[in-house]
Amino acid sequence: MNKKKAFAVPYIVWMIIFTVVPLFLILFYAFIHRTDSGSLVFTTEYIKSALSGSSMSVLILSLEYALITTVICLVLAYPAALFLWQLKSRIGSIVNLLFMLPMWMNFLLRTYAWRALLDANVPINQFLQWLGLPAMQLLYTEGAVIFGLVYNFLPFMLLPIYTAFTKIDRSYIQAAEDLGANKWQTLTHVILPLTKPGIITGITMVFMPAVTSFVISRLLGGSQTMMFDDLLENQFMLLKDWNTGSALAVIMMVLMLISMALVRKTDDDSMPGGGI
Amino acid sequence: MAKLWSFCKRFYLAILLVFIYLPILMLMIFSFNEGKSMTKWTGFTFDWYEKLFTNPLILESIWVTLSIAVISSLVATVVGTLAAIGINDFKKWKKNMVLNLTQIPMMNADIVTGISLLLFFIFTKIPRGYVTMLISHIVFNIPYVIFSVMPRLKGMDKNLYEAALDMGATPAYAIRKVIVPQLMPGIVSGFIMAFTMSFDDFVISFFSSQGVVSNLSIYIYSMAKVGINPEINALSTIMFLCVITLLIVINVRAERQQAERNGKIPAKTPKTKRAR
Numbered sequence: 001m002n003k004k005k006a007f008a009v010p011y012i013v014w015m016i017i018f019t020v021v022p023l024f025l026i027l028f029y030a031f032i033h034r035t036d037s038g039s040l041v042f043t044t045e046y047i048k049s050a051l052s053g054s055s056m057s058v059l060i061l062s063l064e065y066a067l068i069t070t071v072i073c074l075v076l077a078y079p080a081a082l083f084l085w086q087l088k089s090r091i092g093s094i095v096n097l098l099f100m101l102p103m104w105m106n107f108l109l110r111t112y113a114w115r116a117l118l119d120a121n122v123p124i125n126q127f128l129q130w131l132g133l134p135a136m137q138l139l140y141t142e143g144a145v146i147f148g149l150v151y152n153f154l155p156f157m158l159l160p161i162y163t164a165f166t167k168i169d170r171s172y173i174q175a176a177e178d179l180g181a182n183k184w185q186t187l188t189h190v191i192l193p194l195t196k197p198g199i200i201t202g203i204t205m206v207f208m209p210a211v212t213s214f215v216i217s218r219l220l221g222g223s224q225t226m227m228f229d230d231l232l233e234n235q236f237m238l239l240k241d242w243n244t245g246s247a248l249a250v251i252m253m254v255l256m257l258i259s260m261a262l263v264r265k266t267d268d269d270s271m272p273g274g275g276i
Numbered sequence: 277m278a279k280l281w282s283f284c285k286r287f288y289l290a291i292l293l294v295f296i297y298l299p300i301l302m303l304m305i306f307s308f309n310e311g312k313s314m315t316k317w318t319g320f321t322f323d324w325y326e327k328l329f330t331n332p333l334i335l336e337s338i339w340v341t342l343s344i345a346v347i348s349s350l351v352a353t354v355v356g357t358l359a360a361i362g363i364n365d366f367k368k369w370k371k372n373m374v375l376n377l378t379q380i381p382m383m384n385a386d387i388v389t390g391i392s393l394l395l396f397f398i399f400t401k402i403p404r405g406y407v408t409m410l411i412s413h414i415v416f417n418i419p420y421v422i423f424s425v426m427p428r429l430k431g432m433d434k435n436l437y438e439a440a441l442d443m444g445a446t447p448a449y450a451i452r453k454v455i456v457p458q459l460m461p462g463i464v465s466g467f468i469m470a471f472t473m474s475f476d477d478f479v480i481s482f483f484s485s486q487g488v489v490s491n492l493s494i495y496i497y498s499m500a501k502v503g504i505n506p507e508i509n510a511l512s513t514i515m516f517l518c519v520i521t522l523l524i525v526i527n528v529r530a531e532r533q534q535a536e537r538n539g540k541i542p543a544k545t546p547k548t549k550r551a552r
Contacts, residue, residue, distance in 0.1 A: 003447055004437070008362025011355050011418065012374065018415045019380055022392035025399055080292055083285040095289060097523070102296055104472060104519045108496045109512050112504055113299030116306075116314035151295070212385035215478060219500055232387055242395065249388045256383060 026253075029246035050247035058231050059251070065142075065217075066210035069149040070157075073206050074199065076150070077157040081198075082191070085165035096162055103155050111148050111219050118144055118220070145221040149210050156209075157202040164198025165191075204263050208256055300516060307509035314504070324510040331507055337495040338511075340406065341475060344491065348413035349470035355414075356421025356470075357463050361455060363422070364429045378423075381416045389416060390483030397484065404486040412484035413474045420473060421466035428462035 033043040049055075080099075084092045102110060168191065176186045214230045232252070235245035302314070310319035328334060363374050381389050393412045397404055432455070440450035456463070478493035487494065499505055 004365045005362050007358040007451070008366070008374070011359030011362070011422075014355065014414075014418070015374075015377060018393070018396070018411065019377065022396040023380070025395040026388070026392050029395060076292065080289060083289055086285065095293075097527070098293060099296060101520065101523065102300055104476075104523075105300060105512060105516055106476060106493060106496060108478060108493055108500065109303060109504075109508065110299045112496070112500050113302045113314070115500075117299060117302060119315055151299075154292075154296070208383075208385060212387050214387070215497060232391070242398075245391065246395070249391050252385055252388050256385060256388075260383060 023253075026246045026249050029242050030250045033243070046243045046247035047250065050244055050251055055231055055248065062211050063255075065146055065149065066207050068146055069153060069210045070203055070207045072146070072150050073154050073157040074202065077154060077161055077202065078195075078199070080158055081161040081165050081195075084162055085168075089166075093166075096159075099155055099158055107152055108215060108219070111152065111216055114148060114151065115219055118147075140221060142221070145217045148216045148220040149213065152213070152216060153206045153210055156205040160201035160205065161195060161198040164195040164201075168194050200263055200266055204259065208259055211255065212252065300512075303509045304513045304516070307506060307513045309506065312503075312506055314506075314509075324506040325514075328507040328510045328514075331505075333490075333495065334507060334511065337490045337492045340409075340489055341491040341493075344406075344410050344413050344481075345471050345474040348410055348417050348474050349467055351414050352417035352421050352470045353463060353467045356418045356466060357425050357456070357459065358451075359418070360422045360425040360429060360459075361451065364426065375422075375426075378419045382419045382423075386416075386477075386479035387483070390480040393480070394483045394486065403488075404484070405488040406485070409481050409485040409489060409491070412480050413477065416477075416480060417470035417474055420469040421463070424466035424469060425459055425462040428459045432458055 030046055031042055031044070032040050033045065034040055084096055086092075087095065172190055172194070173186060176190045181189065214233055217230065232245060232248045235241045235248060306314050306317075307324055308320050308322070309317055310321045310323070311317075363371055366374065390412070393408070393415065394404075397408050402408055436454050436458075437450055440454045441447065445453070476493070477491075478497060481491050482494055482497070485494075490498070496504070496508060499508060
């Protein structure tokens with residue numbers, strides 16, 4: 001017998017220690033209460049308090065922002081991917097690379113630069129005034145946070161959709177045209193179904209990370225817009241309340257599992273052989 | 277009409293590119309600005325570039341970022357590749373279980389991974405700092421290596437390894453001389469992904485080190501609250517130019533290789549970076 005299986009042993013040990021055990025610790029802190037006498041009791045108090053009024057509304061707000069971000073990214077990225085695909089394939093892949101390039105630059109820095117651009121008395125407002133529009137408070141608004149999220153996640157939507165496009169066999173398009181479909185019908189009946197796996201991947205790559213990106217909201221939203229992971233960060237870094245913090249983390253994991261399950265389901269519904 | 281439409285498509289792509297590159301351009305331009313402001317241009321200077329290389333805090337954080345990125349991605353590449361080879365030989369249910377567990381750090385929100393590791397380090401009383409940051413980076417890097425090596429293993433002839441053993445090779449020798457060369461493209465793209473993930477990470481580093489050591493992201497985040505130092509703009513300009521050069525070199529090389537083995541199946545494109 002070969003002993004190849006043995007090569008996985010170091011990793012399995014590593015994974016159990018550093019991935020599985022820490023997750024159980026979160027569950028432990030979220031559900032176990034240490035009484036004053038030192039004994040451990042099971043409790044759902046922490047979960048309840050994590051789901052109570054104020055943090056619930058923060059959670060809903062975070063989900064709302066993430067949803068809006070995902071929709072905007074999809075609406076912006078889909079036509080972009082379509083147009084990229086319609087360019088000559090060499091040029092298309094170069095332009096695609098241009099879209100990906102900024103991902104290798106620290107996202108905090110790019111977001112910070114937007115802060116300067118959105119600042120009250122500078123470029124964008126001057127441009128608005130030049131157009132004859134009134135100057136606006138741009139920074140530290142909900143709009144600024146969503147703007148920052150869209151900016152950061154657009155490439156993650158574009159790439160999987162574009163990849164799905166590049167896998168389309170162009171003879172399908174020809175066939176559709178030969179059979180009398182007009183451009184719109186080709187788009188909705190041929191191209192859209194074929195790129196659906198890319199859309200789904202894109203949504204997963206944008207939605208969940210957008211729920212949990214407190215840095216962006218911190219930089220562009222100021223202190224007014226509290227997002228879910230702001231809350232989490234506060235619990236851990238400022239209050240050192242590991243129980244409530246862990247309960248919040250558990251909620252986040254449940255959300256992640258739900259969204260994964262939803263994606264798997266839609267993925268199964270789509271035609272076989274899909275997926276990137 | 278068709279011409280106008282094709283112009284509109286290009287225009288749309290161009291607008292999106294402007295949107296993506298505007299903040300980067302800002303950072304670059306203002307790295308040459310005499311004043312500290314990110315909004316008002318006062319004069320041209322190279323000062324910030326000089327100061328960059330004498331600022332001990334920045335140099336320290338660059339060192340932390342680079343050393344952790346190099347060490348963690350190298351360790352992840354070795355451990356991950358061996359793990360993939362081993363896992364590939366597991367029985368189906370065991371393989372699925374291990375792969376699902378491996379997905380956890382990729383699918384979970386960074387903040388949850390970060391917190392679970394922080395809890396673990398607190399629980400085991402490992403002092404937070406460079407080492408814990410390094411461990412955490414290895415934790416989230418290994419899955420990227422495993423998932424980029426696995427597909428290569430699927431398409432490999434199992435008998436080659438057996439043949440090597442029959443001819444008297446030790447398992448280690450057979451791995452080195454027979455299996456690894458065939459996996460090379462997957463190993464390389466896994467390494468590159470692990471490196472970029474580590475280089476760009478903020479959230480997990482922030483939690484796992486509890487702010488004891490700063491990598492570049494943590495440094496930038498702490499700066500952003502009080503106003504970013506133009507030295508950072510200078511640094512990001514240098515980094516961006518490095519990335520562009522690197523990508524051009526890689527692309528030119530890839531194209532040359534492609535031309536050489538024209539007619540054969542093109543190499544699989546590496547997967548994308550994950551959203552944060």
